[in-house]
Amino acid sequence: MLRVLGPIEVSSGDRRVEIGPRKLRALLAALSIRRGATCTTDELIDDLWGEAPPPSAPKLLQVYVSQLRRLLPDPIRVVTRPTGYALELEPAAIDAVRFERLVGEGRAALRAGNPTLSATLLARGLALWRGPAYADVRYEPFAAPEIERLERLRDIALDDRLEADLRLGRHATILGELRALLASDPTNERRAALAMTAAYRTSGRAEALAIFAATRAALRAELDAEPGAELVELHDRIARGDPALAAQPVTAPGRTAVPLPLAPNALIGRARELAELRTLLARPDVRFVSLTGAGGSGKSRLALELAREVAPDFANGAVLVDLAPLPDPALVPAAIARGLGLEPGADAMATLLEAVGGLEVLLLLDNMEHLRPASAEVVRLLAAGPRLVVLATTRVVLHASGEHVYPVPPLAEGDAVTLFAERARARDPSFDLDPTTFPLVTRICRRLDRLPLLIELAAARVHALGLGALDSRLASRLSILADGPRDVPARQQTLRDTLAWSVNLLSARDSDVLGALAVFPASFSMEAAAAVAGADDDAITTLVDHNLLQAFDQGSERRFRLLETVREYASDVLLGPRRETVEAALTAWAVQLVRAAVPDSAAPMRPDAYERFDTELDTIRVALRQAARNADPADELAIASRLWKYWWVRGLLAEGRAICRDILARRGLVPTQDGIRTARAAASLAWSMGDLDEAEALAEEALGVAHRLGDTIEEVSAHNVLGAVARSRRSLAAAERHFATAMSLAQSIGNLELVNMYRMNLGAVYLDGGRLDAAREVFEAVLDFRRDEGLSQEVGITRLNLGQTEYEAGNLEVAEAHFAIAVEALRSVGFKARLANALQGLAAVEARTGRAESAARRLGSAATILATTGWAAGDSPLELAAASSARAALGDETFDRLFAEGAAGGA
Numbered sequence: 001m002l003r004v005l006g007p008i009e010v011s012s013g014d015r016r017v018e019i020g021p022r023k024l025r026a027l028l029a030a031l032s033i034r035r036g037a038t039c040t041t042d043e044l045i046d047d048l049w050g051e052a053p054p055p056s057a058p059k060l061l062q063v064y065v066s067q068l069r070r071l072l073p074d075p076i077r078v079v080t081r082p083t084g085y086a087l088e089l090e091p092a093a094i095d096a097v098r099f100e101r102l103v104g105e106g107r108a109a110l111r112a113g114n115p116t117l118s119a120t121l122l123a124r125g126l127a128l129w130r131g132p133a134y135a136d137v138r139y140e141p142f143a144a145p146e147i148e149r150l151e152r153l154r155d156i157a158l159d160d161r162l163e164a165d166l167r168l169g170r171h172a173t174i175l176g177e178l179r180a181l182l183a184s185d186p187t188n189e190r191r192a193a194l195a196m197t198a199a200y201r202t203s204g205r206a207e208a209l210a211i212f213a214a215t216r217a218a219l220r221a222e223l224d225a226e227p228g229a230e231l232v233e234l235h236d237r238i239a240r241g242d243p244a245l246a247a248q249p250v251t252a253p254g255r256t257a258v259p260l261p262l263a264p265n266a267l268i269g270r271a272r273e274l275a276e277l278r279t280l281l282a283r284p285d286v287r288f289v290s291l292t293g294a295g296g297s298g299k300s301r302l303a304l305e306l307a308r309e310v311a312p313d314f315a316n317g318a319v320l321v322d323l324a325p326l327p328d329p330a331l332v333p334a335a336i337a338r339g340l341g342l343e344p345g346a347d348a349m350a351t352l353l354e355a356v357g358g359l360e361v362l363l364l365l366d367n368m369e370h371l372r373p374a375s376a377e378v379v380r381l382l383a384a385g386p387r388l389v390v391l392a393t394t395r396v397v398l399h400a401s402g403e404h405v406y407p408v409p410p411l412a413e414g415d416a417v418t419l420f421a422e423r424a425r426a427r428d429p430s431f432d433l434d435p436t437t438f439p440l441v442t443r444i445c446r447r448l449d450r451l452p453l454l455i456e457l458a459a460a461r462v463h464a465l466g467l468g469a470l471d472s473r474l475a476s477r478l479s480i481l482a483d484g485p486r487d488v489p490a491r492q493q494t495l496r497d498t499l500a501w502s503v504n505l506l507s508a509r510d511s512d513v514l515g516a517l518a519v520f521p522a523s524f525s526m527e528a529a530a531a532v533a534g535a536d537d538d539a540i541t542t543l544v545d546h547n548l549l550q551a552f553d554q555g556s557e558r559r560f561r562l563l564e565t566v567r568e569y570a571s572d573v574l575l576g577p578r579r580e581t582v583e584a585a586l587t588a589w590a591v592q593l594v595r596a597a598v599p600d601s602a603a604p605m606r607p608d609a610y611e612r613f614d615t616e617l618d619t620i621r622v623a624l625r626q627a628a629r630n631a632d633p634a635d636e637l638a639i640a641s642r643l644w645k646y647w648w649v650r651g652l653l654a655e656g657r658a659i660c661r662d663i664l665a666r667r668g669l670v671p672t673q674d675g676i677r678t679a680r681a682a683a684s685l686a687w688s689m690g691d692l693d694e695a696e697a698l699a700e701e702a703l704g705v706a707h708r709l710g711d712t713i714e715e716v717s718a719h720n721v722l723g724a725v726a727r728s729r730r731s732l733a734a735a736e737r738h739f740a741t742a743m744s745l746a747q748s749i750g751n752l753e754l755v756n757m758y759r760m761n762l763g764a765v766y767l768d769g770g771r772l773d774a775a776r777e778v779f780e781a782v783l784d785f786r787r788d789e790g791l792s793q794e795v796g797i798t799r800l801n802l803g804q805t806e807y808e809a810g811n812l813e814v815a816e817a818h819f820a821i822a823v824e825a826l827r828s829v830g831f832k833a834r835l836a837n838a839l840q841g842l843a844a845v846e847a848r849t850g851r852a853e854s855a856a857r858r859l860g861s862a863a864t865i866l867a868t869t870g871w872a873a874g875d876s877p878l879e880l881a882a883a884s885s886a887r888a889a890l891g892d893e894t895f896d897r898l899f900a901e902g903a904a905g906g907a
Contacts (some may be wrong), residue, residue, distance in 0.1 A: 002076060003095045004032055005150070008131030008137075012073035019071060023048055025136045031087035031096060033134075033146045040084040047142035058433045084152050092284070095128045102128075103157045113904060115167040119386075120315030121360075122161035129154060149570065169247045171198035182211070186218035189231050195329060196231075200238050202246050208238045210477055238670040243503050260308055260320055260364075265762055267305045268422060269415025270298070277306050277406060281362075281389060286404050287382050289366075290392045293408035295450030296453030296565050299393040300366050302408060307364045307391060314389070315360035324367035324564045324718045325522035325618045327625070332374035336363065336381070343832075346654045346689070346870025349377060356385030367564055373402035410450035419443050419452060423459035431462060440467045445472050453565060454499075461549050473505075499569040505546065512547060513539045514566075515574025516582045522618040523554070523561040528592055531589045532582065554615065583626050590616075590623030591638045593797065598642035605645050605793075610830055613646045624659065633667045637674035644681030649793070654719060657685040676702045676714040683721045688833075688871050696725045712749050716742045720758055725763060736765045756785045760798055774804045796825030797834055803841045804878060816845040825826065833871040836862040840879040847885035855886040856895050860902025 003009040006027050010017040019025050030047040031039060039047075045057045054060070065085055069078050076089040076212065091097040102125030109118035133150040137143045158181075165174045178195035182188065192215040200208035212227070213233045219225045227235075239246055259759035280286050291299045304320065311318035321339035326332060333348035340361070347350050365378070375398040378390055382402065397405050409418060417433070420441050424431045433441065442468070448454040461470055503511050516533030517524070531537040540560065543549035550561050562570065575582060593616065613620065620639065627636035640656075640663055645776035647656025669679045683698035703718035705711075723738030739762040746754035763778030779802045786795050803818030819841035826835040839862040847855035857880055887895045 001093055001095075002028075002032060002089065003128075003130070004029065005095050005099060005128050006132065007135045009218070010072060010076065011279065013194030015073075017071060017073060020067070022136065023060075023064055024068055024071070026140065027039075027061075027068055027135045029134050030142055030731075031085065032084070032096075033143065035091070035094075035097070036088060038081045038084050038086045044084065045385055047140070048140070048302075063132070096133070099125045099128045099150075099157075100153065101125075103153060103160075106157065106164075106357070106538060109159050109358070110164050110167075112358065113900060115164040117315040117358060117360055119161055119164035119168060122157050122164060126154065126161060127561075152440075159190050162191070164318060166194055167196060167248075168410055171201040171247060174198055175202050176796050180260040182215070185213060187222055189215065189219075189228055192227075193234050194232055194359075196234055196238060197245060200245055205241065207578050212238075218789065232269055244763055260304065260311065260318055263301070263304060263308075265422075265426075266894075267301060267746070268419040270302055272307065273302060273406075273408065274306055274309065278310060280404060280406065281306075281310060281334065281391070283525065286719075287388070288378070288390045288392070288402045289404045289406055289450050290394055290398055291408050292394055292397055292398075296451040297408050297410065298452035299408050301452065303366065303391055310362060311398055312724055314362050315387075318364060320364045320366060327521060327618075328372060329371045329374035329377075332365075332371055333377055335729055336365070339363075343651070343865075345651065345868040351868070352381055352464065353384045356381055358587055359385055360387035363388060364371060365392045367394070367396065368392045371394040372396070372398055375403075411445075411452060411455070413442065413445065413450065416445040416448075416450040416452075416455055420455050420459045420737060423456050424462040427460055427561050428463035440471055444471055446472060453563070457547050460545075463718050464473065488754050499566065502575065503548070503569075506542065507547075510539050510542050511574060512578075514543055514562075515570045515578070517543075517549070517560075517562060517823050518564070518567050518575055518620070519579075519582050519586045520567075520571035520619055521622050523552075523559045523615075524561060525557060525559055528589055528616075528619070530559065531592070532585045539680075559615075576759050586619070587623045587626045587630075590620050594620070594639050594642040598645065605649075610646060611651065614650075626736045628663070628666070633670050634672075634674070635664075636663060636667075637670060637672065637678050638653075641674040641677035641681055644678075644685065648685065649829065651832045653685050653689050653803060653870035657682060657689065660685065664698075669705055671705050671709060673711055676706050676709075676711060676715070679705075680717050681712060683718075684724075687721060687724050692725050692728055695721060712745050713751070713754070714757065716745045716751075716754050719745070720761060723758075723765075725760060727761075727768065730768075732765050732769050736762065738763050739765060752785070754784045757794070760794075760801065764801060767801065767808070770808075772805055772809050776802070776809075777807060791821075791825035791828045793829045793831055793834075796822045796829065796831065796838070800834060800841065803838070807841065807844055807878065810847055811827070812845050816842065819845065830854045832865050833869045836865040836869075837878070839865070839875060840876055840882060842880040842881035843886070847889070852886040852895075853891035853898055854897035857884050857902030857905070859883055859886070860899040861905055863899075880905075 001011045003011070008019065008029055010019060010028075019028060026048050026489055027044065030044055041058060041061060044061055045053050048061070048064075049057055055711065065078055065080075072078065076087070078094065079086050079088050079443075092101075103119050105701065106118045106121035106125065109121060111117075133147045133154075134143045138147060162174050175195065175198040178191055178198055181191050182195055185191070191212060196208040198210045199211055206669070212231065215231070216227050219227060230638045262412045277289070277291075282291060289571040291303050293299050307318040307320065319339045321335050321337060323332060326335060333352055334344035337344040337351050337355075338361075339349050340352075340355065340359070342351055342355055363381075369605075370396075375392075378392075379401050381390055382390060397403070410416070417438070421433050423429065444458060445455060448458060456473070458470060465473070503514060506514065506829070513529075513533050513535045517529060517535065520528070524532075526535075526537075526540065529540060540549065540551075544551050548562070548566050552559060552561070557728065577853050593612070597612060598605055620643065624636065624639050626641075627639060630636065640659055644656055644660065647653060660678055663678055664682060664893075667675070669675055677697050679702040683695045683702065686692075686698065687695035699718045699721035703715060703722070706714035706718055719738045719742040723742065726732075726735035726738060739758050742758040743762060745751075746758060759778055760782045763775045763782070766772075766775035779798055783795070783798045783802065786792065786798065789795050799822035803815045803822060806812075806815035806818060819838050821852065822838035823835060823842065826838055839858050842857040843862070845859065846852070858877065862879070883895075890898065
């Protein structure tokens with residue numbers, strides 16, 4: 001390593017190489033300035049001795065080159081070439097080269113609108129400076145141009161870093177630094193502008209204007225000049241209190257939405273592993289590290305501690321993605337996207353590939369062993385994100401390209417004993433290690449293979465059993481699985497033995513409950529545990545006390561989850577012949593959950609159902625797969641036919657459509673209400689994704705079966721889909737006919753909910769056909785029907801339609817009010833696609849009322865939201881009108897910039 005941004009230094013690993021006499025340092029400087037190019041003998045003599053070299057200069061130069069060669073460590077070498085000498089080393093080994101690269105990347109990130117990454121890269125580059133560049137030869141003529149160039153770049157980097165910090169809202173932090181810089185260079189107008197903005201945001205207008213006055217005075221006194229136009233304009237904006245100068249919230253690409261969780265207690269031991277892993281992650285050629293080892297070996301805890309330590313080294317920090325609940329490798333990209341604060345959309349991998357290019361983040365993928373095929377997608381992400389580093393925990397090697405495997409060993413014996421004592425003391429403050437207890441604790445830790453999870457489970461029993469009884473039980477229980485499989489690693493066999501001992505401390509009933517809870521793939525509620533596993537409060541409390549079950553609060557609800565190793569053991573060993581019965585209970589619970597949330601297709605989904613489905617989605621997915629194995633299709637159809645609206649509103653169109661398609665392919669259209677509803681759901685999802693032919697075919701089939709069975713409600717729903725398809729094709733007469741038929745059928749059975757649902761759709765046809773008065777009358781009637789609902793999904797859509805009607809009629813103030821309420825309602829229920837439409841409506845009004853900048857940003861936000869849903873991108877009249885007007889008012893360049901700002905901000 002060659003350092004020139006300060007006194008010249010050479011190092012090899014942790015060893016600093018002493019270069020020695022000044023002429024040697026000057027020779028090294030002269031060679032390094034040429035960056036590998038050949039320096040002729042005459043050039044080097046001139047550099048070292050100037051215009052009056054001694055007669056022995058050529059000989060002395062050879063001596064100095066020979067000395068320098070002996071001093072320099074590999075891979076830094078001085079090589080002889082036909083006309084002179086050159087310094088050979090990797091460019092990245094020179095701190096000045098790394099500085100220039102970081103500055104270039106940081107400035108590019110700033111131009112790309114990523115101040116988070118920019119500030120980090122520029123600060124990292126500036127931190128390489130230890131003093132004046134080439135300080136040893138600072139006043140030598142040969143070094144002056146390079147020193148001047150580097151220090152000019154340093155000033156530029158400093159100003160760019162300050163600008164990035166200002167964009168990130170760090171005005172209070174940088175104001176003092178800017179004051180000091182202006183004190184030494186009072187005519188620097190860029191720094192004056194940054195200081196004025198920072199002062200305006202921090203302390204107010206007076207100081208900002210005072211900075212301008214001081215800069216103007218300095219320019220007049222020192223340069224006989226006036227401030228430039230940009231600084232004058234900033235002065236005027238500050239003077240009039242331009243609100244645009246206020247700090248704006250920044251959602252930089254990849255801003256992490258979920259912080260790393262806090263560990264419940266300090267990590268004991270692992271100092272050597274942490275040091276080795278920090279070194280490994282610091283290597284530029286290492287981008288994918290897998291921590292491997294047996295269950296309970298502490299992989300996840302070690303990885304979390306490592307991630308917390310190195311997170312400050314990454315511009316976007318570190319993100320934990322727990323993969324344990326995921327049953328399918330195909331779901332991994334969406335989980336990673338959500339962990340990074342992104343909406344996965346219809347194609348989560350495409351979303352990630354687009355986003356990771358601007359991220360510098362450590363991605364911790366926890367529990368990946370059951371999702372090994374997804375490692376190929378992780379490798380794709382690494383290729384697309386040059387500053388992405390992946391840290392995975394897995395019980396097996398993933399065999400992925402570029403994977404660096406780090407086996408996590410058991411704890412050192414001393415650390416294992418310390419861990420046992422600390423955890424035992426947490427349950428029994430009187431516990432202590434002494435000459436009597438130390439040998440016994442050491443033996444227990446050895447029997448537990450010094451695995452952290454098992455040590456913690458054992459230590460938690462000391463307060464109840466005492467060390468002697470604990471040791472005795474371990475001795476008698478470790479062989480319980482002696483006849484188990486021998487083709488698994490010995491450490492895994494030991495884990496199974498030890499978990500068997502832990503479970504044998506339970507009563508038979510609590511053991512049965514633990515086995516039954518293993519069917520939950522993720523967290524669960526007390527009610528679910530009771531329904532599926534027959535658990536009561538006492539059983540749950542016992543399992544939590546035995547550290548076999550984790551309890552946590554999610555909002556106002558108390559929830560529970562099994563450690564992954566415990567869940568696997570309970571599933572493999574405890575469930576046994578009861579598996580089919582317990583899985584059936586899980587499916588029955590899921591069916592009951594969705595039936596309660598969606599009693600029938602005529603009623604709107606309860607508002608809290610969306611949040612409940614968000615929480616229970618992993619478990620519902622498992623229940624749906626289990627129901628698919630049943631000969632009777634009733635449960636599978638009950639779940640899919642009721643979950644479709646959740647998929648629709650949450651933008652999970654691709655997942656829902658694939659499930660419904662699979663059911664129809666295996667079962668056909670089952671002639672029951674849930675069967676018809678599933679086919680109609682598939683049609684609705686196909687329509688939302690733009691596949692009008694499939695939507696029409698499925699809806700026609702559903703309509704025929706519903707008519708034969710006399711299921712009027714499903715006839716109504718099928719006509720609704722057919723009307724939507726016709727409307728998408730601009731066949732307004734056909735659309736009106738289907739919606740009118742749907743209304744008539746709904747009226748015939750006295751279902752006012754459906755009447756008003758399809759009345760609104762009929763109004764949309766009137767709106768498409770320019771019949772504004774008729775449309776307004778219909779929408780207002782629907783709104784009157786829903787006057788007591790508050791901010792429901794249906795109210796939001798009705799307000800959206802009324803807003804568009806009034807916009808088309810030129811009543812812009814009324815339209816804006818409707819759109820604003822629609823945004824509030826649709827955001828409250830999480831209906832992303834229609835929320836985006838309402839934002840487009842507000843943008844259309846803004847564009848026509850002189851607020852083109854806000855319109856452009858709002859259109860960008862709407863586009864981002866739509867991209868996450870999988871909804872087919874149609875030509876929205878509101879979006880087209882807003883974009884056309886705003887672009888005309890702002891010009892293409894400004895419109896595109898503001899649109900991008902809105903898109904980066906999302907919702």
